[in-house]
Amino acid sequence: MSSNFVFINDAFFQASQSAILVKDLSVQRGYGIFDFFKTVNNRPIFLDDHLDRFYYSAAQMHLQVSQSRAQLKEILKELMKLNNMPDSGIRITLTGGYSADGYNLAEQPNLIITQNSFSIHQHAIDKGIKLVTYNYQRQLSHIKTLDYLTAIWLQPLIKENAAEDVLYHNNGALRECPRANFFLVTANNEVLTAGDGILKGITRKNILSLPQTEIPIIEKEITLDELAGAKEAFITSTTKNIMPVTTIDGKSIGNGKLGPLTSKLQELLKIKAS
Template sequence: MGVFQVDGEFVAADQAVLPVSDLAVLRGYGAFDFLRTYGGKPFHLDAHIRRLQNSLRLLEISCPWSIEDLRQRVEQTLARNDYPEANIRLLVTAGDSDDSITPGQKPRLLIMVTPVKTFPAAWYEDGVKIVTADVTRYIPGAKSIDYIRAILCLRHAHEAGAIESVYVDDRGRVLEATTSNIFAVIDGQLATPGEGILPGVTRDVLLDLAADVYRPAIRSISREEVYGAEEVFLTSSNKEVLPVRQVDDRPIGTGRPGPMTRALMDLFRRHTKTY
C-alpha cells in the first residue's frame, strides 16, 4: 500500500481523506499538477511546481509553500514509497469554508505517489485515434481540478473508439486535448498551438529538444490543418510522445507514425534516460 502526504501528515493511501467541508468536495475548487519519475528522479519537478503555483495564482487560491518546501515534501513522500517508477500528483484545495462557497485562509496540500502505469505498446507502434470536440476550458492556463468537460469529452471519445479528445474553439482553432498537448507536421513544419492552452511541461521539454533541428512553430492551427497534416502526435507526462494515426474520421498521413514523430519519440526517450 502506498503512502500519501495530506496536510503535512503521512498516511496510507487508503486512509487519505478530505473533510466534506473542503471546497474541493463542495465546489470542485482547487488546482493540481502531475508528473512522473525517471530512474526514480521526479522529471522537471521545479517546472511542475512553478506551473502549480501559477494555477493557484490564476484561481486566486493562496499558496503558502515555496518551491523549496514543495520540492522537499515531494521527495519525502517519494522516499516513503517503493515503486520502480512513480507518478506524483500535487493537489491544493481551497480548504474549508464558513458558508460553503467563500474560501478560507488555509488551503490544503495533498501529495499522492502511485506506480507508473504503461500504455499498450501498439499505441506507440501503430498510432492512436483521437477525436475533436467543440469545447474550451475555463481559465485554460490553470490546471484546475474541475474536469467535468474533460470527463464527458473522454467518454464520447471512448464511445467513438478513440483514446483522446481535442478541444476546438469557436474559431475552429485546435487547442489541446483533455490531458495532453497536440503537435502537427504541416507542410513539413512542426507546429503546436500556443494560445488558449495549458502549456505542458513535456510539451516544453520537447520544444527545447526539437528547437535546433526542427525549429517548431508555436502558432494557431485550424481543425482543417490537422486533418490535412502529414503527422500528428500528443505529449503529456504519462503518454510521453504518442503518435496519432487518425483524427475523427480522417487518417493522418499514411495512417502510420511518421518519420518526424518517430525521431522525436527517440529524442525524448534518450532525454529521459539521461535526465
C-alpha cells in the same frame, strides 16, 4: 489494504487512513489545482518545471501554498522514500480548503500529495491514438485546475466515434486534448502547436526548447482544415510522452502510423529527460 503513504498538509498518512472533510471547496464546488509528474528509477522527471507550474497555478487561483519550494521538495523526497516506488506518478493537489459557507475561499487550502506505481510502455505509445474533435474552449485554460467536467461528460461521444480521446477546437481553431497538447506536422515538415487558449504542458515546453536546427517547431493558430494536409500528428503529456495520432474524426493522419518526425522527437525528448 493499501500500504502506500500520502501527505496531507503537514503529515504523512497511510492512504487507507487518509481523508479530508466533505466541506472542502474541491468537493463542494470543484475548486482547486494540481500537478502531476513521473519518477523513473527514483528520479523525478522535469520536477522544477512542474513545480513552476504548480506555484503559478496556485497563485492564479488565489491559493496560498504554505510550503516553500525547498520544503515541498523535501516532502516529495520523504514520500518517495516511504513508498519505495522507483517508477511512479506523483500528484500534488491544492484544494480550495474548508470554506465557511461552501462558496467563498477558505483561509488555508489543503495540500494533498499522492504516489502510485506507474510505468510507460513504449509499444503502446507507438501504436498511437484515435481522436474525435469537439467545439469547446476550456475556461482558465492556462491553469491546471481540477475541472475535467466536459472531458468526462464527453466519454460516451468518444466511444460512439470509436475514438480514444477528444481534441478540442474553438470554432475551428485547434486547441488541445483534455490531458495532452496537440501537434501537427505540415507538408513542409514544420511542426505546429497552438500557442493560445491551452494549458502549456511540461512535455510540450521541453519539446519547444529543443534546438530549432533539429526540427522547426512553431506556436501558431492551427485550424481544423489543416488536418487534411497533415503528414503526421501527435499529442504530448507526462503519461504519454510523445504519442502519434493515427486518425481524427475517422480519417487517417498521414499513413495512420508513427511518422519519422514524431519518432525523431521521441528520441530527442528521451535524451533531454535522461
